[in-house]
Amino acid sequence: MKPQYDAIIVGGGHNGLTCGAYLARAGVKVLVVERRDIVGGAAVTEEFAPGYRSSTASYYQGLLQPKVILDLELQKYGFEVLPAPPTVFALDGGRTFTMWDDPEKFAAEIAKFSNADGEAYAKYRAHMQKIAPHMKRLLWEVPVNPGSGRLRDLKRLAGFVWRFRRIGPQFHDIYNLLTMSAYDYLSRWFSSEEVKLVLGFFAGGGGANSSLKTPGSAYMLARGIVRDGATAAGPAGFMKGGMGAISEAIRRSGEAHGMEVRTSCPVERILVEQGRAVGVRLEGGEEIRSKIVIANATARTIFTRLLDPGTLPEEFNRDIRNIRCESTVFRVNLALSALPEAPVFGQTNPEGAIMPQMTIAPSVSYMERAWHQAQAGEMAEEPFLIVKVPTMVDPTLAPEGHHVMNLFGGHAPYTLARGSWDERREELWQRVLKVLKTQFPDIEGRILHRQILTPLDLERIFDLPNGHVHHGEISADQMFFRRFSPGYADYRSPVAGLYQASASVHPGGGVTGVPGHNAAKVILEDRRTWS
Numbered sequence: 001m002k003p004q005y006d007a008i009i010v011g012g013g014h015n016g017l018t019c020g021a022y023l024a025r026a027g028v029k030v031l032v033v034e035r036r037d038i039v040g041g042a043a044v045t046e047e048f049a050p051g052y053r054s055s056t057a058s059y060y061q062g063l064l065q066p067k068v069i070l071d072l073e074l075q076k077y078g079f080e081v082l083p084a085p086p087t088v089f090a091l092d093g094g095r096t097f098t099m100w101d102d103p104e105k106f107a108a109e110i111a112k113f114s115n116a117d118g119e120a121y122a123k124y125r126a127h128m129q130k131i132a133p134h135m136k137r138l139l140w141e142v143p144v145n146p147g148s149g150r151l152r153d154l155k156r157l158a159g160f161v162w163r164f165r166r167i168g169p170q171f172h173d174i175y176n177l178l179t180m181s182a183y184d185y186l187s188r189w190f191s192s193e194e195v196k197l198v199l200g201f202f203a204g205g206g207g208a209n210s211s212l213k214t215p216g217s218a219y220m221l222a223r224g225i226v227r228d229g230a231t232a233a234g235p236a237g238f239m240k241g242g243m244g245a246i247s248e249a250i251r252r253s254g255e256a257h258g259m260e261v262r263t264s265c266p267v268e269r270i271l272v273e274q275g276r277a278v279g280v281r282l283e284g285g286e287e288i289r290s291k292i293v294i295a296n297a298t299a300r301t302i303f304t305r306l307l308d309p310g311t312l313p314e315e316f317n318r319d320i321r322n323i324r325c326e327s328t329v330f331r332v333n334l335a336l337s338a339l340p341e342a343p344v345f346g347q348t349n350p351e352g353a354i355m356p357q358m359t360i361a362p363s364v365s366y367m368e369r370a371w372h373q374a375q376a377g378e379m380a381e382e383p384f385l386i387v388k389v390p391t392m393v394d395p396t397l398a399p400e401g402h403h404v405m406n407l408f409g410g411h412a413p414y415t416l417a418r419g420s421w422d423e424r425r426e427e428l429w430q431r432v433l434k435v436l437k438t439q440f441p442d443i444e445g446r447i448l449h450r451q452i453l454t455p456l457d458l459e460r461i462f463d464l465p466n467g468h469v470h471h472g473e474i475s476a477d478q479m480f481f482r483r484f485s486p487g488y489a490d491y492r493s494p495v496a497g498l499y500q501a502s503a504s505v506h507p508g509g510g511v512t513g514v515p516g517h518n519a520a521k522v523i524l525e526d527r528r529t530w531s
Contacts, residue, residue: 007291051335061246183217185221204217335449471503
């Protein structure tokens, strides 16, 4: 049967849309098929109560790469970032730490806890800025296969080594980021526990199943330096219209160049004939043919549900079965009748008003305790919470005078030692509410509606494996050329004509657009083999 499209993309998440938009600009006839009735994957904005809209899952705009924003001209298609005040950390004893963007103000904030650490911050920042160019360059690299003896792979490896030949002493610094804990890495610069908590928070609160003291968690320190805010793409902030506005802008960019999108089209099977992907079969039985297929679903979904594992090499199947993937995070979205009081902010904001971004993580020991409880199969008695009130900068998300509060928290394991998440959802909420009331004493009386998304809910709704926002652990053994199977980390797969473009490939999760960009790059490099 003659192909109806050059490429079919399975899954309309932001990476699939990004890949499709790049391909469409290159003249490729692309169809995106999405299971849900809305595109975006986890980067969506949905009404969770009448009149209240929220970024349901993904919440952080700041990782979306300026290259993607500018290449796809997203600002022409509704992409608008609203500036937001800095995040405030709520610490033990009613103290706060404000994450100022200005380096001098940040150093002064550190000095409130340690004069020596305040002085050390400039050196630490200079150190990280030396590493930053190499980490940014690494984002856009197609992972090589260093274990292959094939001439093609050896040439790619040689090219990779040549491009990074000036890495010099930063090689050891990057190695340390990949192997050390965030806590130990930061301890080389700072003595204050509060400073190490604030700078290293995302090692234990960024969606990975890790703590600040987990070996390899220092890598998460680098995620904050891979986006250059000093570009024409503008700084990070709140996305006007919520995170779904990113996905919609990418969609419109692609459609302007011929990309087609069909929603409510769950794929039952990726069609393979004579060892080559030739299209998809939808759950209703419709078959759509194409020259290549690009999977924007998770690796587990692609290779265990949409393909017959018997068609794949056994070693590859074993790699997919053994992906380490245990989520420990949850999401809560609240509809509020009014802003709650926040007494602690009187120290930061003279008016004492609530700030739109707050992190409740009182101490390193608090974070460690929450993580260790999750490793034992129990939700944290006192979870950490990232609190955002987007309606303070984007009032269109709620009725006039009302507000939306988004919570991202942990640790809460996908696999519970006792009971099920359906049985214990309310218990999770009560623990969240207890922590929330430490900073917002009157919050309970302001809540009109709540949406609680456990790790199981994140899996059910967004097909995140075990609820894991990164599709699997962010660790040295599951990164770059080992994500998730050696030899197939280059956005290709064991099936000819089948490519990968999701967070299951380099560089992993977060709303970056990089997997989609890099997959498109590889597909266009291979164009002569499939066109």
